[in-house]
Amino acid sequence: MGExxxxxxxxxxxxxxxxxxxxALQAMEAMLAKAxxxxxxxxxxxxxxxxxxxxxxxxAQRAALWRAVGELRAHRLKDKAGALQAYETGAxxxxxxxxxQEALADAAITPSPSA
Numbered sequence: 001m002g003e004x005x006x007x008x009x010x011x012x013x014x015x016x017x018x019x020x021x022x023x024a025l026q027a028m029e030a031m032l033a034k035a036x037x038x039x040x041x042x043x044x045x046x047x048x049x050x051x052x053x054x055x056x057x058x059x060a061q062r063a064a065l066w067r068a069v070g071e072l073r074a075h076r077l078k079d080k081a082g083a084l085q086a087y088e089t090g091a092x093x094x095x096x097x098x099x100x101q102e103a104l105a106d107a108a109i110t111p112s113p114s115a
Contacts (some may be wrong), residue, residue, distance in 0.1 A: 004035050014045065019051040038076040045069045059093055066090030067103055072078050074107060 011028040014021055025048055032041040050063050052058040067090045074083035087104040093099045 004031050007031060008044070012044070015048065015051060019048070038072060042069060042072055042077065045072070047094060062091040063090045063097065063100055066093065067100060068105060069087070073108075079108070080107070086097065 008028055009053060011024045015028075016026045018024075022060070025044075028044055029041065032038075032044065045065050045068055049062055049069075052062050059096075063080075066086050070083045070086035071091065072083075073079040073086055077083075084107045087100075087107045091100040091104040
């Protein structure tokens with residue numbers, strides 16, 4: 001996994017300099033998903049959200065990233081509480097986004113794996 005880690009580090013550095021470099025995030029997502037490095041992908045999403053700050057023009061992108069975090073946590077990391085928190089954050093950013101609200105509702109009513 002050394003080569004992937006190095007590539008991800010380089011892509012992270014590129015995103016630190018230019019958060020609008022969407023292709024770098026997409027490449028990183030693809031590499032980490034192929035390697036099934038779910039915790040690292042979760043961290044990469046959160047770092048990307050932080051890079052975007054709180055500017056109004058990044059609202060939709062941040063909401064989409066939070067939904068991706070929710071999906072990752074729900075389906076790959078099997079972290080229902082973490083997924084619900086991510087969906088709540090994304091839905092709060094976009095209260096008029098039906099897809100965000102639906103994802104939140106689905107997460108809230110889906111039973112925990114241990115149930």
